[in-house]
Amino acid sequence: MASLTRKLERGRAGLSSLGIHAILIAYSVLALFPLYLILLNSFKSRRGIFGDPAGLPNESTFSTKGYQSVITNSDFPLYFGNSLVVTGVALFFILLFGAMAAHALSEYDFPGSTFIGLYLILGIMVPIRLGTVALLKLIVDLNLANTLTALILVYTAQGLPVAIFIFSEFLKNVSHEIKDSARIDGLSEYRIFFEVVIPLVRPVIATVAVFSMIPIWNDLWFPLILSPGESTRTVTLGVQKFVGQYTVDWGAVLAALSVAVVPVLFMYIIFSKQLIRGITAGAVKG
């Protein structure tokens, strides 16, 4: 029966499945080709990159010098570490504080809860970048200019609205019974959060994590403005400055770019299934 409807569908649809695959594969090539170019050229010498950017590395152009110089004698490991710290810590705060606030808003009735809920998700519509002028002043006044702490605080503030929104949408549909029975068992409200609610929201944590991580890891604006100093540069800013120089070690740039992609790629591949589920549960209904 199922195969019959499938056949009917295929027969009646405007496109044959061959045609559909042709379109999708064509677009896949378009999406992947530039990535292939980066990887390919990161294994070539300078002459190989500019002499024949699309060519495969051969005996005369193959070189892992780029990777070697990235690892040994550049600031890249430092930048990479900075990005990891900023993204990791900000992500932790976004997930923890976001889940806490969303839990409080959906679990308890208290005066002003609707207003606070709306206030906290306002940031989805109003980008934090608009406050850059005063933000820089604030960061300087707090003696946080050129620190990773400044970036962590700003990214946490930037990520919270979306996190609170997605967590709240999800928690709205979770039954109260589990929490109430935990309460009857005598668990404190804090233990209910950590032992009951956190495991419940696990499926959407991936969605929130991926959505929060990508813009933080790849951001150029705030590192450029709040912490452009040599020792606090993130990967994105570090590589951007690198590319702008005249005597550039292109092999190293490409190697650095290739390595910089790895953490986001890793997160995405792990979480891609949950990501879809999370969007289905939350974002679109907004």
Place this chain on the structure above:
Amino acid sequence: MRTVKKQPQPRRWHILVFILPAFLIYTVFAIYPIVESLRLSLYQSIPSAQGTGTTAEFAGLANYMRLWGEPYWAEQFWNALKNNFLLFAMHMLIQNPIALALAALVSIPTLKGAATYRTIFFLPTLLSVVIVGFIWQLILSPLWGITPDFMKWLGIREWFKPWLGLESTALVTVTLISIWQYVGIPLMLFYAGLLNIPEETIEAARIDGLNGWWIFWKVKLPLILPALGVVAILTYIGNFTASFDIIYTLQGGLAGPDYSTDVMGTFLFRTFFGFQSQLGDTYMGATVASVLFFIILVGVAIYLFGVQRRLQRYDF
């Protein structure tokens, strides 16, 4: 850890504990700076009476008058705003239809390898603009890019132009690169919307004799209009703020050639920070940011009160 409850707690401190961290960080580092920027836009810097340094003095709407009245500012402002709306229009007309078409194809239930396609289409979105910028220069550069050679091979070398370097084509080229990178986001949102459509609805349409094409137009499209609304407003907001990154990376802070790719983001950056010969001005920077704030506010208001409310009846 055992907690002995004597009576129901009269003060529910835990609610405060749960909300306060998010509330404080968000208020101090997101809301306060935006409000403070709006306030700063009403001030001007004047040399202080003591002779050293400057002090801020209330100036009313003087900065706004300068922004729209002085040719130096007005010219940059209107140019950036026009480019922003062009950017928005191109994303709406090119990026979002491509995303919708790909999402429609990928969501066909019988399609093999749908997950792989989805992952591939989303990959460019994960990349930093620095990578995207560099790689497209590697492709498009007239000196060492691969496109001239490729076109020579196809026999159409004479059609090659340094697209990123020409005033007439730079903005379109930058937009297409941005579309290449970000098509994954609307694609995911459309895809999730399409998955949300109940199987019975589509089955009913099929029994009524509609084929795949008409099911898409008559059944699926109206049902994912809310997703379309979300995509439209996200495109609008992103276009005014996030577009800075790709343009700064590809065309630099002056958004060349001759400001032809200047948008509000790069204009704000130059005004606030200064660039090369131009000195930075905190108060004019705050003014540009505030104008941007109101432009976004108008878009959001249209979405919330016009678009979203009208879409509500399609909810299921």
